[in-house]
Amino acid sequence: MTDKLTKLSWLEELYMLSQTAASVTDLEEALNLMLRHIADGFSAGSGTLALVQVDQQVLEIAAGTDLPREAIGRHILYGQGVLGKVAQEGEPMLINGTLDASKTSRPSGPLTRRVPSSSMCWPLKLKGNVMGVLAVNRFEPQQGFDDKDLQRGGIMVNMLALVIENLRMHREQKQRIAHLSDLNEKMLEMNRQLANTQAQLLQQEKLASIGQLAAGIAHEINNPLGFVSSNLRSLNGYVEALIGRVLAQPSTMTSDEELQYLMEDVPILVKETSEGLERVRRIVQDLRDFSRIDAADQWEFADINAHLQSAINLGLTEFKDRIDIQTDYGDIPHVQCLLAQLNQVFLCLMINGVQAIAGKGTMTISTGVDSSRQQVWISVSDSGCGIPSENMTRIFEPFFTTKPIGKGIGLGLSLAYSIVKKHDGLLTVSSSEGHGSTFEVRLPIRH
Ligand SMILES: Nc1ncnc2c1ncn2[C@@H]1O[C@H](COP(=O)(O)OP(=O)(O)OP(=O)(O)O)[C@@H](O)[C@H]1O
Numbered sequence: 010m011t012d013k014l015t016k017l018s019w020l021e022e023l024y025m026l027s028q029t030a031a032s033v034t035d036l037e038e039a040l041n042l043m044l045r046h047i048a049d050g051f052s053a054g055s056g057t058l059a060l061v062q063v064d065q066q067v068l069e070i071a072a073g074t075d076l077p078r079e080a081i082g083r084h085i086l087y088g089q090g091v092l093g094k095v096a097q098e099g100e101p102m103l104i105n106g107t108l109d110a111s112k113t114s115r116p117s118g119p120l121t122r123r124v125p126s127s128s129m130c131w132p133l134k135l136k137g138n139v140m141g142v143l144a145v146n147r148f149e150p151q152q153g154f155d156d157k158d159l160q161r162g163g164i165m166v167n168m169l170a171l172v173i174e175n176l177r178m179h180r181e182q183k184q185r186i187a188h189l190s191d192l193n194e195k196m197l198e199m200n201r202q203l204a205n206t207q208a209q210l211l212q213q214e215k216l217a218s219i220g221q222l223a224a225g226i227a228h229e230i231n232n233p234l235g236f237v238s239s240n241l242r243s244l245n246g247y248v249e250a251l252i253g254r255v256l257a258q259p260s261t262m263t264s265d266e267e268l269q270y271l272m273e274d275v276p277i278l279v280k281e282t283s284e285g286l287e288r289v290r291r292i293v294q295d296l297r298d299f300s301r302i303d304a305a306d307q308w309e310f311a312d313i314n315a316h317l318q319s320a321i322n323l324g325l326t327e328f329k330d331r332i333d334i335q336t337d338y339g340d341i342p343h344v345q346c347l348l349a350q351l352n353q354v355f356l357c358l359m360i361n362g363v364q365a366i367a368g369k370g371t372m373t374i375s376t377g378v379d380s381s382r383q384q385v386w387i388s389v390s391d392s393g394c395g396i397p398s399e400n401m402t403r404i405f406e407p408f409f410t411t412k413p414i415g416k417g418i419g420l421g422l423s424l425a426y427s428i429v430k431k432h433d434g435l436l437t438v439s440s441s442e443g444h445g446s447t448f449e450v451r452l453p454i455r456h
Pocket residue numbers: 357361362365391393394395396404405409410411412416417418419420421422423445446
C-alpha cells in the first residue's frame with residue numbers, strides 16, 4: 010500500500026492540490042485536502058498537521074483527518090506530546106506499539122478519538138527552521154510503520170513545507186493587496202472630499218465677491234441716480250413753466266421756427282431720459298436683489314419667479330439679439346431658501362445654456378408646482394449643442410469642463426448641485442446631443 014507514495018500519479022495529485030490550494034481562500038481547507046492525500050498515501054487511519062506560530066514556542070493544530078472540529082486551532086507547547094517533541098528537537102519520530110505516557114501526554118484532553126498503534130511524525134523544515142509538524146497514524150489491526158516509511162515521508166514533508174510557505178506568502182500577499190486597495194479607496198474618497206470642500210470654499214468666495222461687487226455697484230449708482238432723477242423731475246417742471254411763458258408771449262416769439270422745434274423736442278428728450286433712468290433703476294434693483302449680501306446665509310421665503318426674472322435681466326439681456334428667451338412662470342408659492350445662493354444656481358444654468366448655443370437659438374425658463382404642492386420645479390431649457398452621453402455623469406464633478414481655458418473652470422454645475430442639495434432638492438438633466446439640454450431644479454417649499 011505504501012507504494013502509492015512512489016507512484017507518479019500520487020505525487021502529481023499532491024502537486025495539483027498544492028496548486029489549487031493557492032487559489033483557495035480558506036487555508037485550513039487547503040491544508041486538510043493535502044493532509045488527507047498524504048495520509049491516504051501512507052494508508053494511515055488518521056493524520057494531524059500543526060504549524061509553528063510566528064515568534065512563539067507554540068504549535069497550532071491546522072488540520073486533522075480524525076480530529077473533532079474544536080481541536081483545530083488548539084495550541085501545543087514545544088516539548089509537549091509527540092508533536093511538541095518533534096517540533097522542539099527537529100527530528101522525525103517513529104513510534105510503534107503502546108506509547109509511552111510521557112510522550113503522548115496531550116495539552117488538554119485527547120486530540121484523537123482513537124489510540125493509534127503506530128505513528129510517524131516529521132518536522133516540516135524550511136531553511137533549517139521548523140515551521141510545523143505532520144503526523145500520520147495507523148490503528149489495530151493495521152501493520153505498523155517502519156523506518157523506510159519514515160525516510161520516504163521525510164522527503165515528502167520537505168516538499169509540503171515549501172507548499173505551505175508558498176500558501177502563507179500567497180495569503181499574506183493577498184491580504185496586503187486587499188489592504189492596499191482599501192487604503193487606495195480611502196485616499197480616493199479623501200481626494201473627493203477635498204475637491205468638494207475646495208469647491209464649496211470657492212463657491213463661498215465667488216458668491217461673496219460677486220455679491221460684494223454687485224452690492225457696491227448698486228450702492229454707487231443709487232446715489233447719483235437719486236439726484237439725477239430728482240433733478241430731471243425739477244427740469245421737467247421748469248421746462249413746462251418755460252414753455253407756458255413763451256406761449257403766453259406775443260406771436261413774434263411763437264412764430265420762431267427754431268424755438269418751436271425746441272419746445273416740441275425738449276419734453277420728448279426729458280421723457281426718454283426719465284424712461285432711461287427708470288431702466289437704470291430697475292437694473293440697480295435687480296443687482297440689489299441678486300446680491301442680497303446681507304442675507305447670504307439666511308433662510309427666507311422668496312418669490313422664485315421674480316428672482317428668475319432678475320437673473321434673466323442681469324445675465325441674459327446682452328444675448329437678446331441672438332437668443333429668444335421664453336418664460337413660462339407657473340403660479341407657485343413662495344419657497345423657503347437661501348436666496349443669494351439659489352440666484353447663483355439660476356444664473357449658472359442660464360449662462361451654461363447661452364454658452365451651449367452657438368448661433369441663434371431659444372432658451373425657455375419655466376416653473377411649476379407638483380400636484381402634492383410640496384415641491385416647486387424650475388426648468389432651464391436650451392436649444393444648444395446638447396451633452397454627449399459619456400459626459401452626462403461627469404458634468405456635476407468639480408472642475409469638469411469642456412470649455413477652453415479661460416472660458417470655464419468647471420465649477421458652475423458642481424456648485425449648483427451642492428446648493429440644491431443644501432436645499433434638500435434635486436438637480437437633474439436630460440439632454441440629446443445636437444438638440445439641446447434641459448436642467449431641472451426641484452425644491453421643497455419649506456424645511
Ligand atoms: N446647457 C448645457 N448644454 C451643453 N453642455 C452643458 C450645459 N451645461 C453644462 N454643460 C457641460 O457641462 C460642463 C460643466 O459645466 P459647469 O457649469 O460645471 O462648468 P463650465 O460651464 O465648463 O465652467 P464654469 O465653472 O465657468 O461654469 C460644461 O463644460 C459643458 O460641457
